[in-house]
Amino acid sequence: MENMPQEFWRWKEYNWHAPDIAWRNAKIITAGVDVGSVSTQAVVMVDGKLFAYANRRTGSSSPDSARRAMDCALEETDLALDKIHYVVGTGYGRVNVPFAHKTMTEIACHARGANFLYGASVRTVLDMGGQDCKAIKIDAQGKVVNFLMNDKCAAGTGRGLEVIADLLQVPIEEMGELSLRVEKEPEPVSSTCVVFAKSEALGLLRKGWKKNDVLAAYSRAMAHRVAALLKRIGIEKEFVITGGIAKNSGIVTRLEKELGIVARKPDFDTQIAGAVGAALIAKKMKDER
Amino acid sequence: MSERRYKKLKTAPQLKKLLEQHYLAAKYFHLGKPIAWVTSGAPVEIVRALDIFPVYPENYGALCGARGASAAMCQVAEARVYSPDLCAYARSSVGMMSDAKHAPLGGLPRPDLLITCGNICGTVLKWYEAAARHYHAPLFILDTPFIHADDGEPTAHAIAYVAAQLEELIAFLEKQTRRKLSKEKLLATAMLSSEAVSLWCDVREFCRARPSPLNAPDLFLNMAPIVTLRGTKECAQFYRALKEEIAERVARQVSALPEEKYRLVWDNIAIWHHLYRFYNHFVDYGACFVTDTYTGGWAMRMNDQGDPIHAFARTYTQVFLNQSLRVRVRDMADLITRFDVDGFVMHSNRSCKPYSVGQYDIRRIVTEQTGKPGLVIEADHSDPRSYDDETIRARIQTFMEGLR
Structure with a gap:
C-alpha cells in the first residue's frame, strides 16, 4: 500500500532458532511468554538452553498475542507447542496466556533472565519496557531482593x-544514534509527561531546533528520570x-554518564530477558514437581 | 464490587447500626445540641462534656470513598479550583459543602462551630478555615508542637503550651454554647473514652495470636467508633462486645483468613474505595495484615490520672503523625517483632503527605533492623482515580513471590 503513511514507531518483528539443538533427545522443554503492553516475546528452552524465540507486537488481545508469538518462535523449527512440557506466562497479559501452566510477574522474570543472559555477577537490573520502568536488585541466583517502579506515568518508557518517533518522523530504531549526533548536548526537555514533552518538542521544532537536538533533549530527560529511580x-x-529501550544507545549512553557506571552490553536481544526468565522459572517449577 | 473473602464478625451489624445512628442523629436528632466539626485528633472529650455534638469530616471522607462517591465529590471541589493535589478527604468535604444534594447521606450537618488540630496534618487547618468561611461559623485552632525527641515524649513546655490552649478551648466553647463545663462530666467522659481506648488496645493485641482473628480491613472498619464516638457509653459498650468476640475467636483459634500463611503489617490509611478488592489480592496468597500503624493511632492509653487537661495535652500532642521519623521507625519495628510478621506493606498515600513522606527511609531502616522486607504501594485513601489495580497487582505479586 503505497499511500500508507510510514509508521516511524514500528520496530522489527522477528524470530530466531538455534540450528544445532536436537530437542527430541531433550529431558525437558520449557517456554516463557512475556505479553507486555507493547511487545510480546516467546522463548523456548531445551534443557535450559535457548532453542527458539520470537518478538512480536502486542495486539488488542493478549491470548492472540501470546499465540502469535509462540507460533512465530516455533515457525522454522519442527517442534510443536504440545511437545513443550511447561510454560510460564509473564508481563501485563500474563493471566491471559492460554497455554501457560503458571504465571510469574515480569519483575521476577527479568531478574532471572538477566542472571542467565549476563551471568551471576549481575546485581542491578533496569528493565525499560513499553509502559513502565523497573529498577530491580537481584542476588547471585537471580532472585529479586528489592524493586522500584515508575508510577502511573508513561514518561521514560517505550x-x-x-510518540516522539512519530512526531519527529524518525524511525524508532535510529533514534538513539541520531540523538548522539549533536554538536552540543542540549538542555533536557523540562516535562516528565509524555504528552507535555510532545508539546514541548513541537515548540522546539517551531523554534527551529534540528530533529537530532530535539531527540537529544528528550533522551536526556528520559535518562534523567530513570536515573532517579x-x-x-x-x-x-x-x-x-x-x-x-536498552537498544537505544542515546538513552543508554546518557544514563551511564549520569550514573557514572557502565552497563554491560549484551550480545542478544534485550527484549527477550523477561521471557527467558519465565522459561527458566518454568524449568525450575517442572523440576520441582 | 468485590466481596470480602474472610470471616465476618458477629458484631458487624452492631457496628453498622451504631454508625448509622450516629449520622442520623447528627443530621436530624441532635436535640438542640450544637454541631461541631472536629478533626480526628481533636480533644473530643471536652466537646462531649459540654453537650456539643461532634461530627468528623475525615470519617465522612472515608465514607465517601467506601461508597464510591469520592471521585464525584472531589471533582466538584476541583471545579471550584481546589487543587487535585489536596487531600481527597478535604476535597470530598469541600465538594459536599458545595453540592450536598448529591453527597452521601445528603451531606454532613452544618457546623455551629469548628475545631481543628495540627497534630495530624497541616491540611486540616486550611480545610477548616475554608469550611468556617463557608458556613460563617467560628473556628478554634489547636496548635500541637511537633515532637522531635527520639523517645516520642513531648517536652514539659510543649505540654504546658497545649494545656493552656485547652483552657482557651474550654473558654471558647463555653462562650459559644453559653454553658459551663462540669469537671465531673469531663472526668466521666474521659473515663468512658479511656475505657474504649483500652478495649481497642486489647482487641489489637489479640491479633498477635496465630492465626490472627482479624485482618486489617476489620481493624479499619472497627476503628470508626473509637474515632467518631470516643467518650460515649455506646462506644465503650461496642468495644466490650467486640473484645468478647475476638477473645472467643482467639480461644477457639479461629482465623480471619481461610488459611493464614503469611503475616504482614500495614502502614498508612486504608484504601477505602477498593477495600475488599485490594486486600483480596493478599488473601489470594493467604497473607493476613495482623496489625497496622493507622488504627493504632487511636490506641493511646491516657496516663496522667487526676488531671484530665494535662492528660489530653500529652495524649493529643503525642499522636503518631506528630512524631519524628525515628519514632515511626521504632513503632514499625516494634509491631514487626511483637506480631511476628513476615513483612510489611506501606501505602504511599497521595492524599496524606505527613503520613507518606519518609516512607522510603522508614522502609529501608526497618528492613535493616528487622530483616523483614517492605513493599510500597502507590494509591490514595479515597480518590479512586489514583488507583491502578493492574500496576498494584504486579507489585503485590512480585512482593509475595519474594516472601515464598
Whole structure:
C-alpha cells in the first residue's frame, strides 16, 4: 500500500532458532511468554538452553498475542507447542496466556533472565519496557531482593519513545544514534509527561531546533528520570539494562554518564530477558514437581 | 464490587447500626445540641462534656470513598479550583459543602462551630478555615508542637503550651454554647473514652495470636467508633462486645483468613474505595495484615490520672503523625517483632503527605533492623482515580513471590 503513511514507531518483528539443538533427545522443554503492553516475546528452552524465540507486537488481545508469538518462535523449527512440557506466562497479559501452566510477574522474570543472559555477577537490573520502568536488585541466583517502579506515568518508557518517533518522523530504531549526533548536548526537555514533552518538542521544532537536538533533549530527560529511580534503589555492580529501550544507545549512553557506571552490553536481544526468565522459572517449577 | 473473602464478625451489624445512628442523629436528632466539626485528633472529650455534638469530616471522607462517591465529590471541589493535589478527604468535604444534594447521606450537618488540630496534618487547618468561611461559623485552632525527641515524649513546655490552649478551648466553647463545663462530666467522659481506648488496645493485641482473628480491613472498619464516638457509653459498650468476640475467636483459634500463611503489617490509611478488592489480592496468597500503624493511632492509653487537661495535652500532642521519623521507625519495628510478621506493606498515600513522606527511609531502616522486607504501594485513601489495580497487582505479586 503505497499511500500508507510510514509508521516511524514500528520496530522489527522477528524470530530466531538455534540450528544445532536436537530437542527430541531433550529431558525437558520449557517456554516463557512475556505479553507486555507493547511487545510480546516467546522463548523456548531445551534443557535450559535457548532453542527458539520470537518478538512480536502486542495486539488488542493478549491470548492472540501470546499465540502469535509462540507460533512465530516455533515457525522454522519442527517442534510443536504440545511437545513443550511447561510454560510460564509473564508481563501485563500474563493471566491471559492460554497455554501457560503458571504465571510469574515480569519483575521476577527479568531478574532471572538477566542472571542467565549476563551471568551471576549481575546485581542491578533496569528493565525499560513499553509502559513502565523497573529498577530491580537481584542476588547471585537471580532472585529479586528489592524493586522500584515508575508510577502511573508513561514518561521514560517505550510508549513515550514511540510518540516522539512519530512526531519527529524518525524511525524508532535510529533514534538513539541520531540523538548522539549533536554538536552540543542540549538542555533536557523540562516535562516528565509524555504528552507535555510532545508539546514541548513541537515548540522546539517551531523554534527551529534540528530533529537530532530535539531527540537529544528528550533522551536526556528520559535518562534523567530513570536515573532517579535507580538512585533511589541504589546501584550495585554489575549493572545491566533489559527491555526494548536498552537498544537505544542515546538513552543508554546518557544514563551511564549520569550514573557514572557502565552497563554491560549484551550480545542478544534485550527484549527477550523477561521471557527467558519465565522459561527458566518454568524449568525450575517442572523440576520441582 | 468485590466481596470480602474472610470471616465476618458477629458484631458487624452492631457496628453498622451504631454508625448509622450516629449520622442520623447528627443530621436530624441532635436535640438542640450544637454541631461541631472536629478533626480526628481533636480533644473530643471536652466537646462531649459540654453537650456539643461532634461530627468528623475525615470519617465522612472515608465514607465517601467506601461508597464510591469520592471521585464525584472531589471533582466538584476541583471545579471550584481546589487543587487535585489536596487531600481527597478535604476535597470530598469541600465538594459536599458545595453540592450536598448529591453527597452521601445528603451531606454532613452544618457546623455551629469548628475545631481543628495540627497534630495530624497541616491540611486540616486550611480545610477548616475554608469550611468556617463557608458556613460563617467560628473556628478554634489547636496548635500541637511537633515532637522531635527520639523517645516520642513531648517536652514539659510543649505540654504546658497545649494545656493552656485547652483552657482557651474550654473558654471558647463555653462562650459559644453559653454553658459551663462540669469537671465531673469531663472526668466521666474521659473515663468512658479511656475505657474504649483500652478495649481497642486489647482487641489489637489479640491479633498477635496465630492465626490472627482479624485482618486489617476489620481493624479499619472497627476503628470508626473509637474515632467518631470516643467518650460515649455506646462506644465503650461496642468495644466490650467486640473484645468478647475476638477473645472467643482467639480461644477457639479461629482465623480471619481461610488459611493464614503469611503475616504482614500495614502502614498508612486504608484504601477505602477498593477495600475488599485490594486486600483480596493478599488473601489470594493467604497473607493476613495482623496489625497496622493507622488504627493504632487511636490506641493511646491516657496516663496522667487526676488531671484530665494535662492528660489530653500529652495524649493529643503525642499522636503518631506528630512524631519524628525515628519514632515511626521504632513503632514499625516494634509491631514487626511483637506480631511476628513476615513483612510489611506501606501505602504511599497521595492524599496524606505527613503520613507518606519518609516512607522510603522508614522502609529501608526497618528492613535493616528487622530483616523483614517492605513493599510500597502507590494509591490514595479515597480518590479512586489514583488507583491502578493492574500496576498494584504486579507489585503485590512480585512482593509475595519474594516472601515464598
